[in-house]
Structure formats: structure tokens, C-alpha cells
Amino acid sequence: MLPDIFNVINKARFSGISNVPKVVPTLYQRSVKAFVSELNRIGKPGERIAELHNLPAVALSSIMEEMSHYHSLRPSLHQELSDPVLFMRMFSHEAMDRLVLENCLRKASLIGKPVLPDLATNYCQMVNGQDLDENSPRFESRIVEALKLGNYLHEAGWFHQSMEVFDITLRLISHVKDVRLHKMLVLDCTQKMLRSEGSALLTAEADETCQSLLTMIEDDTDNQILLKIYLEVANHHFKAHRVVESHRWNSKAMHLVNDSTAPETVIEVLQLEALYCFHNKHFDNGSLISSQAIHRARYTFGHLHRRYADTLYTYGVCLLKMNAISDAIPILLELLDIITKLYGKYTPHVAIIQSYLAYGFYHRSQTTGRFDMAYDHIQKAIVLANQIMPERRKIIEHFVEVRNMILKGRDDVLVAVGEIRATRLSDFQMFTVQEIKDKCALLNAE
Numbered sequence: 001m002l003p004d005i006f007n008v009i010n011k012a013r014f015s016g017i018s019n020v021p022k023v024v025p026t027l028y029q030r031s032v033k034a035f036v037s038e039l040n041r042i043g044k045p046g047e048r049i050a051e052l053h054n055l056p057a058v059a060l061s062s063i064m065e066e067m068s069h070y071h072s073l074r075p076s077l078h079q080e081l082s083d084p085v086l087f088m089r090m091f092s093h094e095a096m097d098r099l100v101l102e103n104c105l106r107k108a109s110l111i112g113k114p115v116l117p118d119l120a121t122n123y124c125q126m127v128n129g130q131d132l133d134e135n136s137p138r139f140e141s142r143i144v145e146a147l148k149l150g151n152y153l154h155e156a157g158w159f160h161q162s163m164e165v166f167d168i169t170l171r172l173i174s175h176v177k178d179v180r181l182h183k184m185l186v187l188d189c190t191q192k193m194l195r196s197e198g199s200a201l202l203t204a205e206a207d208e209t210c211q212s213l214l215t216m217i218e219d220d221t222d223n224q225i226l227l228k229i230y231l232e233v234a235n236h237h238f239k240a241h242r243v244v245e246s247h248r249w250n251s252k253a254m255h256l257v258n259d260s261t262a263p264e265t266v267i268e269v270l271q272l273e274a275l276y277c278f279h280n281k282h283f284d285n286g287s288l289i290s291s292q293a294i295h296r297a298r299y300t301f302g303h304l305h306r307r308y309a310d311t312l313y314t315y316g317v318c319l320l321k322m323n324a325i326s327d328a329i330p331i332l333l334e335l336l337d338i339i340t341k342l343y344g345k346y347t348p349h350v351a352i353i354q355s356y357l358a359y360g361f362y363h364r365s366q367t368t369g370r371f372d373m374a375y376d377h378i379q380k381a382i383v384l385a386n387q388i389m390p391e392r393r394k395i396i397e398h399f400v401e402v403r404n405m406i407l408k409g410r411d412d413v414l415v416a417v418g419e420i421r422a423t424r425l426s427d428f429q430m431f432t433v434q435e436i437k438d439k440c441a442l443l444n445a446e
Helices: 002-014 024-042 050-054 057-067 071-081 084-091 098-109 116-128 139-155 159-173 179-199 203-216 223-239 243-255 263-279 283-301 306-321 325-343 348-368 372-388 393-427 433-445
Strands: none
Touching (some): 050 084, 057 071, 098 325, 116 159, 139 159, 223 243, 223 263, 283 306, 306 348, 325 348
């Protein structure tokens, strides 16, 4: 009954009819609530919701959003969002509110398991199991969707999963017959692959990809393409700790920047220049340029955006390294709040930020002697990393080293406090009256 009612209302809502009564949106919303309420009442754990596959993207979004309000439906929400067919329908829809999708992803991950790694695995299995039809009218759009998905996975901190998606995307691109389109798609995908490999700290693989990328643009004269590639190469070298080489490529990119350059590109140039200034201990210039990047990002994209978060991350980490702890901690706390709102707390980004906060609070604790906040952050980072990315052993081992450093600092302070306390206790022994007189006479004599 409910699906039938919903289908009727859905047709009225999404058929493009202009003379729909004003009461329809309310009726539509009520039908969504009724459908999800009934689903909550009769749904069984692990059972798929067949009706979702027949809904358009906007209606699917409404159902998912309503499901996110029910604690009992979060396992089902996780399962449905992990379905690449349903997810890509929502993800690729132009009119889709991305914040709604991201809110659903956050709520679904509250079962203690992030959605995106499962989604990436299912997506790769789905594409590998399908027969390629390069003559299909949707073939090229599928490639574009794959590029967007891989990029989104990278932005959310799932670097290895994004690399898997880009690997499959390159296989799809190899079947594109249009020579010019093929070159553009390969260039775009290789550029994104380089960024993922660099973020995953796979320096050797990234070096090979970087060389391939530069070979592709040897005869290219398009300034916009060259600008994007130069920036990517500069990013790669900085991640590989080749700061001088990074600055050389960023300088080449800066020469190509003009008034029509996209704001995001200008922000990235500023970030790389700020990193070079901080590395060379030009702290005032680094802070000035970082502030420019932060203000541009906030003005262009708003407060709740991954690009703004990225500028905060760059500045906050640089402040930590230059020992400006009191300035770094508020920025990192704001960054943690934004990332949690964007991607939820079950992401690699959260663990990394918490480790930096632990480091900051540890250094601030050198004067206060209170290591509880530093220990709390690093312990959360270790637990989260073990839970969502157990394969990243080097990162987890680094977190453990930070925890050991914090524990040692706390123990050293406790020993010092204990020694002082023991001295004070001996000072307050109960003396006899004669001992008091002798002590006072000795002090007066001195």
C-alpha cells in the first residue's frame, strides 16, 4: 500500500507538472515519513530495500535522509549507501544536495564502520564484473563519474581506495576512441592518481606517475593544463620532502596565474608558497600568505568546505612545527570540527588531526604539567586508526611513538612532583617546643 501511494505522489512531484497544488510537497514529505516509519517497523536486519532501486535521485535522497534519523535503521542505511548503483545515482545527480548525502554518510558510519571503503570495494567489483560497451551513450559519463568518485574518496582521506578506482578508470579510458578526449581523460586521471599516491606516501610509485605526467605535456601549450600539472608536480615533490624542487615547480605555476585563474588554483599556489616560506623560517611571510589562502577559501567556498579545511590544515601544521603552539591548537580544533561535520568521525583525517592536537597539547603541557588532553587525543587517534585502517601500520606505529612520548613526559612530571611533595612533608613534621626554639635561634643567627 505504502509503495503504491509513494509512487503516485512521486510521479506528481517529479514529472515536471507545473500546476501541482501547493499541498503536494507536504503530502510528499508525509509519505516519505510514513514509508520509512513502516520500514522501521517491519524491516529485517540485512534485508535490502527493493523499492529504492526504482526511485529517482531526489526521492532516493529524501528516503535516505529520513532513514538517517532512526538509530535502528543505520545498519540498513550503511548497507544501501554501500551499494554503488544507489550511491552513484545520488552522487552524480546535479541537483542533489551534497550536504544531504554527506550527512547520510556520517549517520551511517555511527555504527562504527565507515561507508566509503565498502563502497569503493563494491564499486570496483561491480565495474570489473561488467562487460564494457564503449559504444554505449553513457560510457563517457561513466568515466567522468568514476573520476569524481575517486577524487571524492581522496578528499575524504581514503587514498588507497581512490587509487583502486583510478586504476579501473584508466582501464575504462583505454577504450575511448576519440583521440583528443582520450588524451584529456588520461591526463586528468593520471594527475589525480599522482595526488593519491603522494598522499598515501607511496613515493616510488608517485615518482613514476609524475614522470609519465610530465611526458604527456611535453608538447602541450595550453596554459591551464600546464598550470594544473605544474601544481600537481609541486605538491608531489613537497610530500616527498623535496622542498626546493617543489618551489621550483610552484614558481613555474605562479607565472601562469592570471585574473581568470580559478580561485581554487590560486589558493593552492598560495599554500605551496607559504609552505616554502615556513620551511626557510620566513615565518612572517609564511603567515601572511597562509592568511591570504585561508580568507580566499572561506570567502569563495564558505566555512563548511574541504578546501577551507585544507588551508587550515596547512597553516595549523606549520604553526606546530614553528612551535607557535597556542596559535596552532585553536586552528586544529576548528579543522577537526569541520572535518567531522563533512565526513564524520570515522575517517583517516580525524585520526591524523587528533595526533597533531596530541602533539600540540603535549608541548603546551610542558609548562602546566597536565598531559591528560594530549593523552586523550592520541589514544583516540590510535583506537580510530586500528578500527578503520588497520593496514596502515606505519601510521599507527607513529601514533604509538607519540603516545609513548606523552607518557614519558607525564611520568617525568609526576616524579618531579613526587619529590617536591616528599620534601614538603618532611618540612611539616611535628617538632617539640625545644626543637622549635633551637630552629628559630639558628635561623636568627644566620
